[in-house]
Amino acid sequence: MKIAQFKGYLLEEALAYLIRTSGYSLINSPSSHDPDLEIKGNGLNLRGRGAYHQIDVIAELNWIPAFNYPIRLLVEAKFRDGKTGIDVIRQEVGILSDVNENYFIPTDSTAKARYRYVSAVFSTSGFSEPAVDMAIAHQIQIADLGIEEYNDLKRIINDAAEAIFGDAEEISKEEGKRLRKQFRNSLFGFHNDEETNENILELSRNIKDEYRELFIGMSVGGHMLLLKADNPENFVRYIKEHGSHDIVIHWRDIDNGKRWEIRPAIDRESYTLAFVLPSKLHRYIFEIAENRYTEAINQKEVHFSKITVTYYDKDEDREYIINLKFNKDNFELAQRNENG
Numbered sequence: 001m002k003i004a005q006f007k008g009y010l011l012e013e014a015l016a017y018l019i020r021t022s023g024y025s026l027i028n029s030p031s032s033h034d035p036d037l038e039i040k041g042n043g044l045n046l047r048g049r050g051a052y053h054q055i056d057v058i059a060e061l062n063w064i065p066a067f068n069y070p071i072r073l074l075v076e077a078k079f080r081d082g083k084t085g086i087d088v089i090r091q092e093v094g095i096l097s098d099v100n101e102n103y104f105i106p107t108d109s110t111a112k113a114r115y116r117y118v119s120a121v122f123s124t125s126g127f128s129e130p131a132v133d134m135a136i137a138h139q140i141q142i143a144d145l146g147i148e149e150y151n152d153l154k155r156i157i158n159d160a161a162e163a164i165f166g167d168a169e170e171i172s173k174e175e176g177k178r179l180r181k182q183f184r185n186s187l188f189g190f191h192n193d194e195e196t197n198e199n200i201l202e203l204s205r206n207i208k209d210e211y212r213e214l215f216i217g218m219s220v221g222g223h224m225l226l227l228k229a230d231n232p233e234n235f236v237r238y239i240k241e242h243g244s245h246d247i248v249i250h251w252r253d254i255d256n257g258k259r260w261e262i263r264p265a266i267d268r269e270s271y272t273l274a275f276v277l278p279s280k281l282h283r284y285i286f287e288i289a290e291n292r293y294t295e296a297i298n299q300k301e302v303h304f305s306k307i308t309v310t311y312y313d314k315d316e317d318r319e320y321i322i323n324l325k326f327n328k329d330n331f332e333l334a335q336r337n338e339n340g
Contacts, residue, residue, distance in 0.1 A: 132279055
């Protein structure tokens with residue numbers, strides 16, 4: 001196993017932990033009556049119509065949406081210098097097609113449980129344009145970790161991987177899987193059968209103490225937004241007190257508009273959520289449109305007039321479904337008031 005693959009393993013586990021409050025529960029091992037999952041020699045496998053697929057991170061939504069099957073999420077993450085290409089998305093499309101079509105007319109009176117599988121792919125360095133196009137066409141959600149808010153996360157994962165590898169160019173697959181299991185167990189509080197590697201233990205502590213959690217926003221334009229709060233506790237406190245609310249959305253010139261941020265329209269210092277502008281929108285606003293400022297406001301209204309964030313509080317066993325609402329007229333009025 002090369003170090004880039006190992007970093008991807010660590011990133012997948014870290015993200016599975018950080019997005020845990022979005023309402024999905026990690027499936028660590030299949031139940032005895034699960035029709036689709038089983039443990040094989042290479043780990044957890046998901047049964048499709050034509051093949052079994054080895055899956056590293058899979059989670060199930062804690063509730064069942066109306067008019068739908070129970071939803072399961074497959075998580076894939078790539079830790080690399082170059083953009084993630086269409087080959088990764090093509091593989092996800094093939095897996096989803098196979099597992100969602102895994103149904104045969106039962107030969108007895110027992111019908112097996114059915115699930116709807118969805119996929120999210122994360123990349124530390126963005127995605128190629130063909131990869132983005134294919135992801136949109138096949139409803140694969142993608143997230144770019146290419147803004148400053150994720151630099152520390154990438155750094156601590158990189159440092160842990162380099163400390164483990166040392167001067168070695170690669171480690172065995174068995175060792176990589178063993179360390180990955182230790183990392184998962186340490187993050188989620190599962191029992192470890194052996195002493196945890198010190199680098200893995202330190203990485204787990206850093207993610208729990210420094211990053212704590214990320215939030216997922218689903219926009220009216222169909223985009224998944226990975227939201228990094230400046231202070232997660234403040235954001236959670238605000239949505240519990242205020243519920244759905246109006247927001248303002250800003251971007252900065254210094255990073256060519258790649259990083260956008262959300263603040264509440266009232267009490268703007270209460271929280272800040274940073275996200276990466278989806279690449280298609282970025283290209284249109286900052287490379288094609290005649291006036292980037294005017295077009296940015298227009299695209300906010302089209303794509304971000306409503307961003308739904310789901311927060312699951314485990315202690316309360318309660319879901320908070322919050323709509324963050326952007327209104328162009330309210331935004332322009334607020335800007336005039338700020339400028340006097």
